Amino acid sequence: MGHPGAFLKPCEELLVLCDCNNFFVSCERLFRPDLEGRPVVVLSSNDGVIISRSNEAKALGIKMGEPYFRVRSFLERRGSAVFSCNFQLYEEISARVMEVFRRAVPSIEVYSVDEAFLEVPPAGRERPVEWGRELRAAVLKQTGIPVSIGVAPAKTAAKLAAERGKKRPETGGVFALLPGEAWDDLLGQVPVEDVWGIGRRWADFLRRRGVSTALRLRDTPDDWLEKHLGVRGLRTAWELRGIRCFPLEEAEKPQKSIQSSRSFASPVRSRESLAEAVTEFALVAGKRLRSQTSLAGSLAVSISTSRFRAPFYGASAEVPLETPTDSDITLIKAATGALASIYKEGRDYEKAAVCLGRLSSAEAVQLGLFGEKTNRGSALSRAADRLNEQAGRRLLLPAALLGEKEWRPRKDRHSGVRLEDLGTLPAIS
DNA sequence: TCTGGGGTCCTAGGACCC
DNA sequence: TCTGGGGTCCTAGGACCC
Numbered sequence: 001m002g003h004p005g006a007f008l009k010p011c012e013e014l015l016v017l018c019d020c021n022n023f024f025v026s027c028e029r030l031f032r033p034d035l036e037g038r039p040v041v042v043l044s045s046n047d048g049v050i051i052s053r054s055n056e057a058k059a060l061g062i063k064m065g066e067p068y069f070r071v072r073s074f075l076e077r078r079g080s081a082v083f084s085c086n087f088q089l090y091e092e093i094s095a096r097v098m099e100v101f102r103r104a105v106p107s108i109e110v111y112s113v114d115e116a117f118l119e120v121p122p123a124g125r126e127r128p129v130e131w132g133r134e135l136r137a138a139v140l141k142q143t144g145i146p147v148s149i150g151v152a153p154a155k156t157a158a159k160l161a162a163e164r165g166k167k168r169p170e171t172g173g174v175f176a177l178l179p180g181e182a183w184d185d186l187l188g189q190v191p192v193e194d195v196w197g198i199g200r201r202w203a204d205f206l207r208r209r210g211v212s213t214a215l216r217l218r219d220t221p222d223d224w225l226e227k228h229l230g231v232r233g234l235r236t237a238w239e240l241r242g243i244r245c246f247p248l249e250e251a252e253k254p255q256k257s258i259q260s261s262r263s264f265a266s267p268v269r270s271r272e273s274l275a276e277a278v279t280e281f282a283l284v285a286g287k288r289l290r291s292q293t294s295l296a297g298s299l300a301v302s303i304s305t306s307r308f309r310a311p312f313y314g315a316s317a318e319v320p321l322e323t324p325t326d327s328d329i330t331l332i333k334a335a336t337g338a339l340a341s342i343y344k345e346g347r348d349y350e351k352a353a354v355c356l357g358r359l360s361s362a363e364a365v366q367l368g369l370f371g372e373k374t375n376r377g378s379a380l381s382r383a384a385d386r387l388n389e390q391a392g393r394r395l396l397l398p399a400a401l402l403g404e405k406e407w408r409p410r411k412d413r414h415s416g417v418r419l420e421d422l423g424t425l426p427a428i429s
Numbered sequence: 430t431c432t433g434g435g436g437t438c439c440t441a442g443g444a445c446c447c
Numbered sequence: 448t449c450t451g452g453g454g455t456c457c458t459a460g461g462a463c464c465c
Contacts, residue, residue: 044433051433051465069431085433112436112465199463230439232463259435308432353434409433 014120014128014178015248016105017150017158018135020097021166021173023114024052027093028083030144030425031417039080043068046263046409047084056080084411092419093143100139109248117155117248132174144425151176155246156239159196160186160214179242187215187240197236202229214240254292254359260284261353264407267306268349274303275336276400277407281354282335283397286328289356290385295324295375297358299331301338306350315342324360327377328384331356332398352407 020026024042029035039056043049050057050066060078062071068082075082094113101108107119124131132149139147150162157177164186165175177183193203195214205228211217218240226234235245260281268274278301289296302316317338321330335354362375384396 046431046433048431048433065433067432072431087434115465197463201462230462232439255436257436261434263433306432351433410431 013244014125014151014153014176015155015158015244016118016120016128016132016135017111017152017155017162018101018116018118018139019148019150019162019166020094020114021146021148022052022054023094023145024083024085024090025054025057026145027086027090028081028415028417029054030093031415031421032081035081039075039078040083041075041080042083042085043413044085046265047412048263051085082413084414086415086417088419089417089422092422093145096143097139097145097147100142101135104135104138107248107250109250110252117158119248120151128178129174129176132176133172136173147173149174151178153177153179153242154239154244155248156196156236157183157242160190160194163190163194177242183240183242184215187218188213190214192217195236195240197232202233254294254361256359257355257357258285258288258294258296258359259353259355260288261302261351261355262407262409263351264349265410266406268407269345269347271340271343271345273405273407274343274349274352275339276405277352278335278339278354279332279398280401281352282331283328283401285354285356286326286331286381287385289359290326290362290382293362294359295326295362296331296356297321297324297360298356299334299338300355300357301335301342301353302355303339303342303349303352305348313344313347315344317341318357323374324358325375325378326362326381327375328381329377 025040028040028042035054037056038054039060039062040054041050041057041062042052044051047068050062050064050068050071053062053064057075057080060074060080062075072082090113098108098110098116101116101118105118105121109117111117120128120131128151132151136147136149139145148162148166150158150160150165151174152158152161161175161177165171165173168175177186190213191203192198192206192212192214193200195217198206198217206212206217211220217237220237222234222237225237229236238245262277262281264277268277282299298318298320300316300318302314304314305312307314319334319338321334325331331354339352362378387396388394
């Protein structure tokens, strides 16, 4: 029966994906214009793997997610600049980019730190590509960040369009897949694994059955897709036919879980050090919990040795929090308690995590069995948040967390740029 | 020597209930 | 030869994303 989606009328409304090019690298380059034209990479936490690459680094064959130690000397020989990640900075710059988008369109969905979907305003619908170029120029002028823009009736198609805009300089960074136009040419050139929503497992599966391009995926029968890939895969194919299945989600929803975890700079053996790390992670998670006005109903701790060396050991424990809470003291107690139940001596731990779950809104009053308010310590934690906020750093924290610790991640290549330094950038209004 | 962190959604299967 | 059926809720695991 082919693809019944094709009989439906394509959505009249256009949406746009804006994608910051090589975002973390672009952020670092704002402060180092001398690095233009040179290979630049940004590393993950603990200087572990490469998470952002300049075009020059991509041209050298450096892969996303590549362990840094494997390419370190190669990059040095090629005169590459290397940065530890500076997420505080990237988030602030991201907020500025999103602000430019907000001023330009009626409706925006912030999809990730470096991407947003926008609804094209009526004024842009007649000539969406020109409109996109103007938006791109505005972002570049006001933030210094280059973006790629894809226009299409559906998110999955807009992703492909933006990718085309990014790869072909002659497009001026903007490409459109418009309703009524033939998309076959572009879709036929896109490997199926490059389609948004098709990961490695599905791509392998599809390729084994001859579905090797976005075009083939689009033209695969619905019943087969639903049987093997579920509704998610089916919707993806429909979106490639120009039918919107993933709507623009403007409202910011509170997160359903909050996790804080780190790999350690060097292996940790002692229960005491692990408890310090877990305490730190509980504090970080708690702060984010309060900032979205939620309470946690459960807390899980996990610890593990290196997954690249045998014998691997990993364990986790989840504890219910009888009364949903946002109190640091309660969270820390739960976390250290959970840790005690899974810790085994004599192992080289390389990672620990705290995950808060069963989140609920803190707006509703939480009462215990006998009507008393039992979210003890909440007010204290909130007061600490305010003090730390005013001080611009963490003023209040457990004494055990002071000082250098082996569990603190490596950050050898940090640029040293701080949020305040954003004000010193010359070219940006 | 050296390999990230933080999320979401979907589905299958078991528990439970009437 | 015989076993109830069907709805709902919950959870774990697997897939995906940046």
